[in-house]
Amino acid sequence: MKRRQFLAAGATAAVAAPIASPAIAQSAPSVRWRLVSAFPKSLDTLYGGSVELARRVSEATDGQFQIQPFAAGEIVPGGAAVIDATSKNTVECCHTCSYYGIGIDPTFAFGTCVPFGPNARQTNAWLTVGGGNDVLNEFYAKHNLYALPAGNTGVQMGGWFRKEINTVEDLKGIKFRVGGLAGNVLLKLGVVPQQIGGGDLYSSLERGTIDAAEWTGPYDDEKLGLYRVAKYYYYPGWWDQGTVISMMINRAKWDELPARYKAVLSNACAATNQWMQAKYDHENPIALKRVVAAGAILRPFSPAIMEASFKATQQTYDEINASNPTFKKILGEVMAYRDATSLWWQVSELPYDINIANLIRRAR
Amino acid sequence: MKRRQFLAAGATAAVAAPIASPAIAQSAPSVRWRLVSAFPKSLDTLYGGSVELARRVSEATDGQFQIQPFAAGEIVPGGAAVIDATSKNTVECCHTCSYYGIGIDPTFAFGTCVPFGPNARQTNAWLTVGGGNDVLNEFYAKHNLYALPAGNTGVQMGGWFRKEINTVEDLKGIKFRVGGLAGNVLLKLGVVPQQIGGGDLYSSLERGTIDAAEWTGPYDDEKLGLYRVAKYYYYPGWWDQGTVISMMINRAKWDELPARYKAVLSNACAATNQWMQAKYDHENPIALKRVVAAGAILRPFSPAIMEASFKATQQTYDEINASNPTFKKILGEVMAYRDATSLWWQVSELPYDINIANLIRRAR
Numbered sequence: 001m002k003r004r005q006f007l008a009a010g011a012t013a014a015v016a017a018p019i020a021s022p023a024i025a026q027s028a029p030s031v032r033w034r035l036v037s038a039f040p041k042s043l044d045t046l047y048g049g050s051v052e053l054a055r056r057v058s059e060a061t062d063g064q065f066q067i068q069p070f071a072a073g074e075i076v077p078g079g080a081a082v083i084d085a086t087s088k089n090t091v092e093c094c095h096t097c098s099y100y101g102i103g104i105d106p107t108f109a110f111g112t113c114v115p116f117g118p119n120a121r122q123t124n125a126w127l128t129v130g131g132g133n134d135v136l137n138e139f140y141a142k143h144n145l146y147a148l149p150a151g152n153t154g155v156q157m158g159g160w161f162r163k164e165i166n167t168v169e170d171l172k173g174i175k176f177r178v179g180g181l182a183g184n185v186l187l188k189l190g191v192v193p194q195q196i197g198g199g200d201l202y203s204s205l206e207r208g209t210i211d212a213a214e215w216t217g218p219y220d221d222e223k224l225g226l227y228r229v230a231k232y233y234y235y236p237g238w239w240d241q242g243t244v245i246s247m248m249i250n251r252a253k254w255d256e257l258p259a260r261y262k263a264v265l266s267n268a269c270a271a272t273n274q275w276m277q278a279k280y281d282h283e284n285p286i287a288l289k290r291v292v293a294a295g296a297i298l299r300p301f302s303p304a305i306m307e308a309s310f311k312a313t314q315q316t317y318d319e320i321n322a323s324n325p326t327f328k329k330i331l332g333e334v335m336a337y338r339d340a341t342s343l344w345w346q347v348s349e350l351p352y353d354i355n356i357a358n359l360i361r362r363a364r
Numbered sequence: 365m366k367r368r369q370f371l372a373a374g375a376t377a378a379v380a381a382p383i384a385s386p387a388i389a390q391s392a393p394s395v396r397w398r399l400v401s402a403f404p405k406s407l408d409t410l411y412g413g414s415v416e417l418a419r420r421v422s423e424a425t426d427g428q429f430q431i432q433p434f435a436a437g438e439i440v441p442g443g444a445a446v447i448d449a450t451s452k453n454t455v456e457c458c459h460t461c462s463y464y465g466i467g468i469d470p471t472f473a474f475g476t477c478v479p480f481g482p483n484a485r486q487t488n489a490w491l492t493v494g495g496g497n498d499v500l501n502e503f504y505a506k507h508n509l510y511a512l513p514a515g516n517t518g519v520q521m522g523g524w525f526r527k528e529i530n531t532v533e534d535l536k537g538i539k540f541r542v543g544g545l546a547g548n549v550l551l552k553l554g555v556v557p558q559q560i561g562g563g564d565l566y567s568s569l570e571r572g573t574i575d576a577a578e579w580t581g582p583y584d585d586e587k588l589g590l591y592r593v594a595k596y597y598y599y600p601g602w603w604d605q606g607t608v609i610s611m612m613i614n615r616a617k618w619d620e621l622p623a624r625y626k627a628v629l630s631n632a633c634a635a636t637n638q639w640m641q642a643k644y645d646h647e648n649p650i651a652l653k654r655v656v657a658a659g660a661i662l663r664p665f666s667p668a669i670m671e672a673s674f675k676a677t678q679q680t681y682d683e684i685n686a687s688n689p690t691f692k693k694i695l696g697e698v699m700a701y702r703d704a705t706s707l708w709w710q711v712s713e714l715p716y717d718i719n720i721a722n723l724i725r726r727a728r
Contacts, residue, residue, distance in 0.1 A: 059627035060424060116723070119716060121485070121518070124638065125645035154485070155712040217712070236716040263423035264628070270635035274488065281489035285708035298711055303722075310723045342721050344649035347662055348519040348581070350717050352483060352600040357710050358667075359480070359674045360703055 028064040031261060033253070036085055038078040038096035040198075041071045043220055045283065049151040049245055049276045050095040056268035065261050067093070080104065086248050087144045093249040095150060098136075099180050104143070106181070106320050107327045110334060111136050111147055112244050115182055115313040118338040120152045120242030120277060122345075126337045127244070128270075135333065139326060146254040148269040151245030151276035154284075158234035158301055159214030160226040162205065165234065165301070168308045177201060177213035181316065182239030188312040198224060205229040216240070218287035219280065227296040234299050238309060245276065392428040395625060397617070400449055402442040402460035404562075405435045407584055409647065413515040413609055413640045414459040420632035429625050431457070444468065450614050451508045457613040459514060462500075463544050468507070470545065470684050471691045474698060475500050475511055476608050479546055479677045482702040484516045484606030484641060486709075490701045491608070492634075499694060510618040512633040515609030515640035518648075520601035521585065522665055523578030524594035526569065529665070532672045541565060541577035545680065546603030552676040562588060569593040580604070582651035583644065591660040598663050602673060609640065 035054065039046040050069035057065050072078030076085045082094035083101045098111030110132075118126060126132035127149050140147050159178065165171060172190030183193030194210050204210045206229045213230065214237060215221045227233070247269045257265070292298065301309070321328035399418065403410040414433035421429050436442030440449045446458035447465045462475030474496075482490060490496035491513050504511050523542065529535060536554030547557030558574050568574045570593045577594065578601060579585045591597070611633045621629070656662065665673070685692035 056627065056631050060624060060631055062624045116720065119713065119720075121641065121645050125642040128639060128642035129646040155716045157711070218708070235711040236719065238716065238719070241716050260424060260426045263420065264631070267420050267424055267628070267631035267635045270638050271631045274634050274638045275492060277485065278489040278492035281485050281705070281708075282493040284712070285705045288708050288711070289704075300711075300715055303719075306719050307723065307726070310727070338720065339724055340653075341645070341649045342724055344582070344645075344652050345717055346721050347521070347599040347652070347664075348648070349483065350714070350721070351664055352519045352602065352605050353706075353709055353714050355600065355602070355667075355670050356480065356483075356702070357706050357714070359671065360706055362671070363674070 027258070028061065029258065031065045031257070033065075033067045033092035034075065035067050035069045036075050036082040036091050036094045036096075037069055037071055038082045038094065038100060039072055040078075042223060045219065045276060045279045046151070046153075046216075046245065047071055048279070049272055052275050053095065053150055053247065053268050053272040056271055057264055060264045060268065061261065065264060069095070083108070083143075083145070083248060086250050089144070089250045089252065091250075092253045093247060095245060095247055097243060098147065098246050098248065101143075102180055105139075105327075106324060107139050107330060109181055110330050111140075111246050113240060113242050114331070114334065115185055115239040115316075116310055116338075117241060117334055118341060120154045120244075121349075122338060122341045123242045123244060124149065124152070124273070125341070126334065130337060132333075132337075135330060139330070140248070141251060144251045145248050146251050147246045147248045148266060149244050150247040150269040150272045152273060153216055153240065153243040153245075153280050154277060155235075156217050156237035156240035156243060157214065157221065158237045159212050160205065160221070160230035160296075161212040161232040161234055161299075162208070162230045163211070164232055164299065165212075165305065167302070168305055171305070174212055175210040177204070177210050178239070180239065181313075185239070185309060185312045185316045188315060189308055201226060202229060214240075216243075217280065217284045218291050219283040222287045222291050227291045227294050231295055231297050232299050233291070233296045234301055236301070238301075238306065244273075247272075392425065393622065395429045395621070397429075397431045397456035398439065399431050399433045400439050400446040400455050400458045400460075401433055401435055402446045402458065402464060403436055404442075406587060409583065409640060409643045410515070410517075410580075410609065411435055412643070413636055416639050417459065417514055417611065417632050417636040420635055421628055424628045424632065425625065429628060433459070447472070447507075447509070447612060450612050453508070453614045453616065455614075456617045457611060459609060459611055461607060462511065462610050462612065465507075466544055469503075469691075470688060471503050471694060473545055474694050475504075475610050477604060477606050478695070478698065479549055479603040479680075480605070480674055480702075481698055482606060482705060484518045484608075485713075486702060486705045487606045487608060488513065488516070488637070489705070490698065494701060496697075496701075499697065503690060503694070504612070505615060508615045509612050510615050511610045511612045512630060513608050514611040514633040514636045516637060517580055517604065517607040517609075517644050518641060519599075520581050520604035520607060521578065522598035522601045523576050524569065524585070524590040524660075525576040525596040525598055525663075526572070526594045527575070528596055528663065529576075529598065529669065531666070532669055535669070538576055539574040541568070541574050542603070544603065545677075549603070549673060549676045549680045552679060553672055565590060566593060578604075580607075581644065581648045582655050583647040586651045586655050591655045591658050595659055595661050596663050597655070597660045598665055600665070602665075602670065608637075611636075 037047050037050045054067040079100045082096045085091050086094045099109040101108030175192045177194045177196045201213045401414045405411050418431040443464045446460045449455050450458045463473040465472030539556045541558045541560045565577045
């Protein structure tokens with residue numbers, strides 16, 4: 001819909017155009033949306049993404065399209081509640097990991113990431129150019145939602161463990177705070193998955209109620225102080241290997257936006273998507289050095305643990321696939337994308353990053 | 365500058381507001397810019413970035429801010445000429461690798477990438493959150509320019525060689541089409557750098573006028589047909605390891621844009637920055653398989669060649685630093701950023717990508 005409004009000459013002349021004539025006046029409906037973030041304000045990168053997004057939209061419309069972010073708990077709790085509130089039009093939109101909705105349908109996971117899926121850049125490629133976001137929105141439409149990627153953490157850490165995990169056997173009986181599909185996968189390896197909010201992780205680890213906890217990466221984890229109560233910091237977080245944060249919008253609210261505001265919002269989401277990744281890529285290296293200096297001990301998951309986790313992931317997928325054809329279809333597409341991309345990665349990003357790591361080390 | 369224009373009630377009522385009242389009419393000066401791309405239309409990802417950018421700006425302003433892209437050669441030739449034309453206000457803006465301007469000042473390289481610098485995501489982090497873009501714009505201001513990142517190729521390939529290059533000795537006397545600072549570096553290793561346009565690479569390789577040529581990556585290289593005349597395809601391209609394409613704007617033109625259009629343009633550049641990376645990440649894996657199927661033989665540069673190149677790069681930097689304090693200052697910042705980020709990469713992206721490559725291989 002084109003809504004250019006050519007006004008009477010008198011009104012046009014009153015517009016102070018700093019650059020060029022003709023200046024026209026554009027129809028600029030006042031739109032006020034409430035956004036519920038799945039995250040608390042203390043997570044200034046995750047919650048900060050919604051602030052960044054709202055700022056970009058407001059500035060690109062001279063304040064006519066305003067999105068007001070609310071932190072988790074202010075209107076609704078975080079997690080699946082923000083998706084539900086958006087779906088039901090309690091609020092117009094939310095900024096969240098779609099995978100908080102896997103209790104509704106495991107298919108919600110693909111909007112964020114799934115265990116052993118493509119990394120952040122590969123996921124962006126699938127969503128942005130490979131048709132992935134259209135595939136997701138076909139599914140979201142059934143839940144009255146429209147979504148755009150608007151943030152990413154990159155590869156997260158595998159979590160804080162109170163003792164070393166050297167073998168697959170060592171995982172047995174470990175009470176591990178881990179969310180989503182990874183919990184289902186790790187259950188197959190004897191782990192006892194725990195659901196505990198971020199605010200309780202420190203005390204749970206300190207008291208030994210749990211043995212391990214994963215959150216995101218060094219920058220966010222540091223704020224929880226986990227390095228003081230569980231010093232082994234494992235990597236990589238194979239279940240959060242390019243975690244997308246989505247702008248999810250009530251479908252009717254999206255549909256009724258003027259085309260110009262849709263464009264503004266799409267651009268702002270893409271810009272925020274990039275900003276959040278950049279913010280994490282900037283902060284995590286600094287925070288990693290601090291937590292290591294404070295006593296964190298970095299440990300890779302062993303190849304055997306990675307292999308066992310990979311196989312248990314496939315079993316988990318087979319189980320979901322058996323009863324969920326939409327999940328099966330999208331999983332096939334996502335994993336084919338990952339596989340097709342991996343060869344390219346092995347002659348581009350990977351060898352460059354490996355060489356740089358070695359060259360810097362030898363040059364010291 | 366806020367330019368909200370509250371019109372008389374009669375005019376406001378005439379605006380068809382599909383969503384909410386009050387609708388106001390915004391001052392929307394008509395801005396028409398000409399953009400000169402450094403790239404030909406056949407490079408639909410590099411040139412396509414300017415089209416994508418222009419589309420995003422237009423849609424977010426209902427066509428009131430229009431940027432018309434011109435391919436290399438249409439108004440000015442590609443390369444440094446587009447930067448010069450923008451600096452002199454022959455055109456309002458260009459979409460280019462800033463490093464085409466290193467003949468003016470080697471400092472122009474940092475807006476794109478420098479040999480053995482940070483990778484694409486790390487560069488984005490430096491530019492977007494780490495203050496890098498402000499540092500660059502301080503320098504650009506001396507050339508009447510303002511720039512925003514608006515595209516990236518990721519790690520490029522190291523080029524097509526007619527024979528295998530196994531040792532540092534094998535590089536001696538090789539006539540290699542390679543641009544920019546990499547040419548200076550490789551000269552120290554006995555390479556004879558050649559400057560040849562993309563359109564002449566095929567025939568030069570076929571006739572043996574040159575022994576090797578680098579362009580970008582599989583998707584672009586395939587179009588030139590280089591795999592038919594030089595089958596050894598080396599990696600990684602350590603001089604183009606996260607090549608930024610910049611939107612460079614004549615400073616006065618940027619300064620006089622209304623705040624809203626600055627915001628629209630900034631968002632569109634960030635969105636395009638992400639789009640181009642996604643497009644390459646989508647297309648390169650597919651094209652890589654095609655060129656390999658057509659006979660290309662993938663070869664890594666040996667550790668010894670990488671090490672010798674790394675050392676020769678440092679010598680090159682030392683020489684430039686000796687007479688160019690701005691280059692020296694920014695180089696120090698960029699390389700400190702790379703080093704600080706490398707440890708984080710080694711516990712996040714790298715181990716994940718390595719594991720995935722191995723797990724996929726073993727699962728087959």
